[in-house]
Each structure stands twice: as structure tokens, then as C-alpha cells.
Amino acid sequence: MTTTRASSETLYWIAITFVLFPILTAVGIFLRTVQAGGLPGLQSWFYPLMTLHGVGMVGVWYVAAMAAVSDRLSRYVSPSPLMGRIALAGTLLGVALLLVCVFAGRFAAGWYFLYPLPFKGEWPQWAAVTFLLAMTVLGATWLLWSLDLLRAIAARYSLSQALAWHYLAGRSEPELPPAVLITTVSLIAAVAALLSGVVLLVLFYVELLAGTASDPLLMKNLTFFFGHTLVNLTLYLGIALVYDLLPVYAGRPWKTNRIVATSWNCVLLIVLFAYFHHMYMDFVQPGALQAIGQIASYASAIPAAVVTIFGALLLTYRTRMRWNLGSTLIFLALAGWAIGGVGAVIDSTISANVRLHNTLWVPAHFHTYFLAGVVFMVIGYFYHRCQELTDLPENRSVQRLAVLLMVIGAYGFFAMFYLAGAYSVPRRYAIYPAELAFGAKYAGAAAAFAATFLLGFILYLAETGKRWLRVVRPGQ
């Protein structure tokens, strides 16, 4: 096994993730506690903190996944260290602006700031402007970062090679690591999503400066093109890590072949249309686009998921798998992807969405594939990386306990969302009215499960943190 030196940016990204994630998780626990009827004096903070939790989690895991993939791909290609530093600085500036608008301005339009809400809330206008500036800084930084990683891939592979088209033509030379294929697919789609964010922000600024209103339907389409696609691609970046790491632990290669190439090229073709499923309740969206939304949701998720999960099972079947904190989390992440994916496919079915739209089923499915999918993939990689660099002895009992607490906490937390969603408890209610009082019980249980998860994460942090410290300060 070859070990590459971790760049200082990667170590910074790991530290930033380890600081921000528990804080944002605590914010999430606060939200469910308020919904359970607790902390009555802090109820007015529900929506500003919901905004922070949403934008924060989406942002943290996009940059964490990008950092992890950049680090892993540096085995094959050469991302620019300067761009890595710019991404770090831009993200920190964006986060600072976000904190200002939430804590000083109480901006509370939610993580996808659906038009025209930023201009209509009770917060001061400067808070909305600061939020839009934060989105601009983050979007521009991530666009440049994505383009740089694409450039690095382009410096080594042609486009047809990077997209594995030679496998589709029946040739297996030159050999292409699946991680490069998946990252190329994800980055091209990420550039589209981020460009959509640019168009969206330009329209916001046009209204701000020239007073010319925008078409709400256009703005909602752009919002979900940007937001949904970016979240989707965060997951795919995590899967690129899985393809590259599982073989390390299984001791078997996991190579690109025609099936893998076909499924991921399908993703590139279709993932940009999947967001239409967010528009099912918008009667002004033509019916044809709604049908495309359902088909694209199925087609962008199922082939890649089936191929990857079956591939992973075949890879690990009857092999001397080396289980540790990293490999266990990465393997469990595939289960999170599958379970959350089924929840997502159900929700993207028009006849089911009529019942489930804007209920807690929606956060149920995206928390499943984000927390038990992306988060497990990325923190699994971070552990793997820190362990690879230090080779410290592993405390199996602590690692098993950390995984157990995180799994029980996470799935208990999801179950409360799914059950409440199935009983039509709406999302984004700070306080449940009398008719929905039973939603508070689910919220209380969810807060307890989330705290259990956080406890498990702290144990994970202790295990990974000491390895990170050893990398940063080798003498200690």
C-alpha cells in the first residue's frame, strides 16, 4: 500500500469538519428539542438556527467530501495547492458572513432561501443581503475549486477516458480508477449546479438593485437545480471514496468495467433533471416536466446504487476484510445510502409525494443518506487517512462502541422522522398545534437519539483526533 503525504489543507479541512459538525449537530438537537416543547425561552431562534443548520450541514459536507476526494485523487492527479488554499479561505469567509446574518440579523429563510422569502421576512434587509453575499462567496469559491479538480483530471486523462467511454466501447485500456470516473461525473454536474446558483444569485441581485421582480417558478427551478443537485453530488463524491477505499480493506481490486461505466454515465445524463421532483406541488410546472422528474429520480439513483452496492457486496464476500473504524463506517455508509435512497425514491413517486410532500418524511430520507451515508463515508475516510499516516494501535472496543452509538443514534433519529412523516406531521413547524401534538413526542425521542449519535461521534473524535494531532505534531 502506498501512502501519500496529506496536504496541510486536507488537515485543516479535517479539523474544520471536526469542529463544525458537532456544533451543527447540537443545533439540530436544539431544533428537535424546541419541537418537543422544550426550551420555551429560545423558540424565537428556531428558524434562524434551522437556516444555519441546513446551510451549514450542506456546506460542511460538500467541502469535506471535496477535500477528501481531492486528497484521495492526488494519488492519480495533481490538484492545485493554491486553489486548495483559496477554497479554504473562501469557505471560511462565507461561513463568517453566514454566522453574521444568522446571529446578528436573525436571517431565517431556510437553507434554500426560496424566492421571494429572503425579501419578505421579518429580518432586516442587510441580513438578506449578507446571506446572499455569503452564498455568492461560497458558490464562487466552490465553482473555482470544482473547476480546478476537473483541470487536474484533464491534465492526465482525456474527457472520453475520464468518463470511461472506452469501457463502453469494449476496451479496458487505459485502466481508469472508478474514483476518477465518479469524480469527473460529479464535478461536471457540480459545475452545472453551481452555475445555476450563479444565475439564481444574479436574479436576486437584479431585483435588489433594479427592483425588477423575478418569476417565482423560474427561481424555484433554479434553487432546486442548485441545491438538490449539489446535495446529490456530495453523496456521489463520497461514493468515489468508497470505490477507492474498500479494495484497500478487502484486499481485492474494484475496477471500472462496462457496467460501472454505463451506470455512472447515466448519472451524468440524468442527475440534472432529478430535481424536478421538488416541483410536484407547483401546479404551474407543466405535467411533462413532472413526469421527467419521476423518471430521472429513478434513473439517476437506481442504476448507480444497485451497481455500487452489489459491487461492494461482491468485493467483500468471502474475503478477509480488515474491519476497523474507517472500513466499518464506509461499509455502513452504503447501507445508509440504500435505505435513504429507498425513502427518496418513494418520495419522488408522484402518487406518494401527494401524501408525503412537506411532511417529516422529506428530512427523514435526506438525513438518512446524508448522515448515515455521506457523513459515514467522509469521516470513515478521515479516520482511514489519519490512521494511514500515523499507524497508531487501534482500540477495537472504543471503535466498536463509537460505531454502535452512532448507528443506534442515527437510525433511531431517522425512525422518528419516518414515523412522524408517515403520520403526516409537517416539516418546519417550530411548535406543533394541538392537532399535531403527537409530533412533539417523536421530536423528543429524536433529540435523545441525536444526542446518542453525538456521544458516539465524540468517541470517534477521540480516536481520530489523537491520530490527527500526531500528524500535525509528529513529536508528541
Next chain:
Amino acid sequence: MSRTRRRAAGLVLAGAVVAGVAPRLAAAATTRPNAAQVARAESRLGGRTVPDIPVTLADGRRVQLADLWRDGPLLLTFYYRRCTGTCTPFLEWVRDAVQAAGGLGSDYHVLALTFDDSETTADLRAQAAALRLLATPDWDFAVAAQADVARVAAAVDFGYRLDPATLQYDHDSLLIGIDRGRVVRALFGTPEGNDRLRELVWELRGVFLPVYRVPGNTLLRCFRFDARSGRVRLDWGLFLLVLPGVGAICLALLMFAGAGPYRRVRLTGPGAAPTPGRQ
């Protein structure tokens, strides 16, 4: 340009942006709500039940409103004959717009209800004659008891108030599409052009319209409803939805094509080998 000049230009630009934003923010809060209020007022009326009151028509018949909407949808508007303001121009606009939209008689008929209960059937006929509608069978003019008119007006948020000084009514202009006693769509004021009335007529015909009113000037829309043909057409806003996808593909093509001549490692063998020097 020297560095000092560039700095000065930057400061001026930043100042202009700040100076431009502040008044816009204030203006945005004060100018837009009017149009928004109208759109909100119209959308609030959708689905409301209109009271079934007795009315007297210009030919002297006494009927219930339900008798008029039983045979098909009804386009209802309010006026009073002595009005020196908008009533006659508004009725003229309704007459012309209805004629342009088509379907009068076959798809709906029109009732102009006076809210001045002192008017007689002779006044109704005079108003119809003034509008050259006396011989039009699907246009009716009607008068009703003050309390009954007030019930209908209250049900559809139509405001009117007698000014004792001028003996003129201070009132809105309102056109309501009614199907089986329920409001299908309402238009406050005189809509610019005839398209909004055409949309109302399409709805009275039972056609679902996937459009909504956006207050103020809208930069770009995804789709446009062609009120003449009754079809939904793509609009320029849709270009903005296609742009990111096309832009991303173009950027990827450019990036990979541009890197081609400088590609350091030609992959003739296994490509999974790590980049030299980065092990």
C-alpha cells in the same frame, strides 16, 4: 491606469453600489405591495360562494342569480348609471374585451349589477342602450335591493361608499367569473390589455390554466400562457434553466480539449498507477 486611479475608481464604484442599494431597498418595500395586494385580493376570492339573491332585469323579469348561472357560467360586474368616473369606460372595456375573447352566449353570459338601488328598469335599459347592448341577448343589466347587493358585494370583497358631498359612489372596479355559484377568478381594476379577461374566459370554459399573476414587471418567465390559443408556450426564462447544464458541458469540453496538448502522462498502459512523485 495608475494604481491610485484604480483605487479611486474602485472606491467610487463601491460607493455607487452602496448608494444604489440603500434607496432600492427602501423603495422595494413601498412600491411593490400595491400590485401584490391586488394579486392577493384576486386570489383570495377564488372558490368563494356568491349569495343567491333576487334581481330585477332590464326587461322587468324578477329572477334569482342562481337562475342565471344555472345554464352556464356567469361574468358578473358592478356599476351605477350616474357614475361620472370609471363605470361607463369599464363597462365599455368589458363589452369590447368579451367580444374579442369570444364565447359569449355559448360559454358564458354577462350580468352588470347596479349597486344604486334607486335605479329603475328604465335606467337599466338606458345604460344598455348607451353601450349598444340592448339587443344583445347574453348581456343582462339588473338592479336588486340594497341589502341584497350589499351581501353579494361583501361576499366578493367589492367596496362601494356613497360620498354625501358629491352623491357619487367611491367604488372599485371588479369583474368576477362565477361557475355554479362559486367564484372561478376575479379581476380588480381595468386589466392592461385583454389577455387576463381571456384567461378568465378559458377558466369559465373549464380549462385548467397553469399560470399565475406575478405583481410588477417580471424579468423572465419559464412558461407563458397564450390566452388567444389557450396553449402553454415556452418562454425565455427557460433558457436560464438550460444555460447551467450547457455551460457546464462547454466548460468541461474546453478544459479537457485545452489540457490535451499539455497532458503530461499519456495513458498507454494501466492508468491506475499513481502519478510519479506523489506516492
